Amino acid sequence: MEKKAEDYLDDEFNVEGHKYHPTDKQQWIAKAIVSLVRSVKGKPLSAPEKDELWRNVTTRWESERPNAGSVLGRRYRLWGSAAAVIIVAAGLLLFRYYEDHSDERLLNHARRLHGAGAATDGAPLLTFDQDATISLANASSIRIVGDTVETTDENGLTIRNTIQTRGDYASMTVPYGQRTTIELPDGTRVTLNAGSVLSFPHRFPENKREVSLIGEGFFEVAHQPDRPFYVYSENMQVKVLGTSFNVSAYSDDEEAGAYLVEGKIELTPMGAVRFKPRILEKGTVATFNKRQGQLDVNLNSLENHAAWTQKRLVIRSATLASILRKLERFYNVEITLAQHRALGADRFSGVLDLQRPLQAILRDILNVEASEIKQKGRRITIK
Amino acid sequence: MSEQNVLYLTNWKLFIKGDDRALRVMFDALVEELYTFGLHLCTDEELVKDAIQDLFLDLTRYRANLNPEVHVQAYLFSSLRRKLALAIKRDLGNTQLREQSAVHMFDFEWDPETNFIQREEEHVLYAKLRKELANLSAHQREALYLRFRAGLSYQEAAMVLDISVASCRTLIYRTVKQLREKLEVTKESISSILWLLTGPSK
Numbered sequence: 001m002e003k004k005a006e007d008y009l010d011d012e013f014n015v016e017g018h019k020y021h022p023t024d025k026q027q028w029i030a031k032a033i034v035s036l037v038r039s040v041k042g043k044p045l046s047a048p049e050k051d052e053l054w055r056n057v058t059t060r061w062e063s064e065r066p067n068a069g070s071v072l073g074r075r076y077r078l079w080g081s082a083a084a085v086i087i088v089a090a091g092l093l094l095f096r097y098y099e100d101h102s103d104e105r106l107l108n109h110a111r112r113l114h115g116a117g118a119a120t121d122g123a124p125l126l127t128f129d130q131d132a133t134i135s136l137a138n139a140s141s142i143r144i145v146g147d148t149v150e151t152t153d154e155n156g157l158t159i160r161n162t163i164q165t166r167g168d169y170a171s172m173t174v175p176y177g178q179r180t181t182i183e184l185p186d187g188t189r190v191t192l193n194a195g196s197v198l199s200f201p202h203r204f205p206e207n208k209r210e211v212s213l214i215g216e217g218f219f220e221v222a223h224q225p226d227r228p229f230y231v232y233s234e235n236m237q238v239k240v241l242g243t244s245f246n247v248s249a250y251s252d253d254e255e256a257g258a259y260l261v262e263g264k265i266e267l268t269p270m271g272a273v274r275f276k277p278r279i280l281e282k283g284t285v286a287t288f289n290k291r292q293g294q295l296d297v298n299l300n301s302l303e304n305h306a307a308w309t310q311k312r313l314v315i316r317s318a319t320l321a322s323i324l325r326k327l328e329r330f331y332n333v334e335i336t337l338a339q340h341r342a343l344g345a346d347r348f349s350g351v352l353d354l355q356r357p358l359q360a361i362l363r364d365i366l367n368v369e370a371s372e373i374k375q376k377g378r379r380i381t382i383k
Numbered sequence: 384m385s386e387q388n389v390l391y392l393t394n395w396k397l398f399i400k401g402d403d404r405a406l407r408v409m410f411d412a413l414v415e416e417l418y419t420f421g422l423h424l425c426t427d428e429e430l431v432k433d434a435i436q437d438l439f440l441d442l443t444r445y446r447a448n449l450n451p452e453v454h455v456q457a458y459l460f461s462s463l464r465r466k467l468a469l470a471i472k473r474d475l476g477n478t479q480l481r482e483q484s485a486v487h488m489f490d491f492e493w494d495p496e497t498n499f500i501q502r503e504e505e506h507v508l509y510a511k512l513r514k515e516l517a518n519l520s521a522h523q524r525e526a527l528y529l530r531f532r533a534g535l536s537y538q539e540a541a542m543v544l545d546i547s548v549a550s551c552r553t554l555i556y557r558t559v560k561q562l563r564e565k566l567e568v569t570k571e572s573i574s575s576i577l578w579l580l581t582g583p584s585k
Contacts, residue, residue: 004560004563005559005560005562005563006556006557006559006560006563009555009556009559010552010555010556010559026563029562029563029566029567030559030563032508032509032512033512033527033531033559033562033563034531036491036493036509036512036513036516037491037516037527037528037531037532038531038532039493039494040491040492040493040528040532041491041492041493041494042415042418042419042422043418043419043422043428044415045414045415045418049432050414050415053414053432053435053436054407054410054414056436057410057436057439057440057443060436060440061440061443064440064443064444065443
């Protein structure tokens with residue numbers, strides 16, 4: 001019996017067109033059916049649509065991930081105890097960030113380190129991908145110049161380390177209770193507040209400078225008009241058109257914000273967040289409320305959001321809960337407010353001198369007579 | 384197993400073992416096919432995108448419990464199909480949406496220039512074949528699509544269609560037969576064009 005089109009197509013291995021003899025009528029029909037079905041029009045997914053889709057997946061994925069990378073966290077703590085400048089060879093820190101987009105890639109980098117608990121304990125660390133980590137326990141300033149990391153200790157002694165890494169990214173991790181200033185390869189100075197991670201390429205490309213931040217940083221950006229400077233954080237992207245500003249993007253804070261001291265910055269949403277891009281002028285503060293998903297921009301030159309760089313905390317109508325969270329980070333402690341004290345929602349204003357002992361600050365804020373402050377190691381309980 | 388399937392399965396297993404990157408590899412390799420497939424089931428682009436997003440999130444959520452031995456593409460296609468069916472059902476319950484029903488009949492469309500047809504005579508035949516494809520049921524078109532466009536095996540296509548492998552094979556066989564008969568029988572002219580085209584066998 002003559003083999004028909006359906007017989008040809010029934011054969012699992014004959015689907016590929018090249019196996020057909022084009023002069024056979026049945027084979028011609030079989031081939032025509034396959035090629036028509038195969039060329040059915042699909043609506044192509046554009047690259048931005050595809051990226052957005054993937055970004056939505058990763059954002060949700062990250063947010064649902066319980067205690068991401070806790071195994072890595074333990075490693076960090078071990079390293080934190082080393083007080084000297086050490087370079088440790090490859091392989092211990094395995095990060096995975098294969099996203100095509102530098103913003104997501106950079107941010108994931110910071111997320112991983114932050115999630116790994118790197119920002120909670122020990123000494124500040126400078127990490128170069130999986131290749132090397134430098135502990136900065138005694139360093140008072142850090143500079144990256146070309147392929148060299150210069151660390152200067154409190155006695156003015158400078159140590160230079162050559163960066164040997166196959167990777168592209170470096171991350172500065174600052175644990176709770178500490179602050180660090182780092183000078184990036186382009187001369188930009190970033191002061192990082194407690195519990196922050198800054199990720200950046202250790203060599204900036206010619207056309208732009210990109211960094212990502214989780215936590216809080218005060219940026220003094222080196223002026224290079226044809227090489228814009230971007231800061232990516234969980235909810236917003238800051239494009240620098242001018243010079244110095246403060247970005248606050250702690251993952252455990254209800255609000256994220258940018259405060260501009262000089263020049264101009266442009267704020268655009270990141271990830272799943274939606275708000276209209278805004279240009280901030282000098283003296284304005286933008287606050288993004290994560291729960292309400294809303295960005296507010298106010299002219300507010302009175303409130304110095306960068307005061308923490310001078311070891312002062314300026315508070316304006318902040319809840320006690322949010323103040324305590326800032327203090328926890330600054331002093332690296334855990335503060336528990338007894339539940340029957342309905343103070344958590346009360347709002348406070350004022351300036352706190354962060355060079356004073358924490359107990360003294362707490363006594364300033366709270367009504368001494370009514371409060372009992374107990375400290376046991378890193379744990380502080382207020383009754 | 385095709386080269387593609389080996390790639391999917393390798394990454395599938397890596398992902399289950401904890402390699403985050405493998406999910407991205409699978410996403411990149413399959414998202415376009417999933418999207419195109421999805422839009423054949425449902426015309427609402429946002430609904431399809433949401434379903435795909437959900438699908439990949441499910442993989443991260445149930446990661447540890449995923450079966451390491453699956454036909455990856457078929458598994459994803461069938462999950463997407465199920466998700467869309469649920470979403471459409473939900474939307475149909477919503478009176479506002481009833482008029483602009485999102486259900487797609489798995490219609491086939493072509494760009495005018497897709498088939499590189501050189502001979503004038505072939506155009507007539509292709510046009511006829513397109514018309515006959517349009518006369519098939521959505522179920523038939525979907526089966527052809529899964530088998531020839533998505534390149535699934537009978538077993539995989541059966542899994543997506545939620546029918547037995549034997550039924551799937553019969554379905555495709557009969558559909559091709561139906562198309563072939565229409566093409567051969569209908570008009571004298573077409574049959575003779577076909578004859579002209581392929582020539583008498585020597």
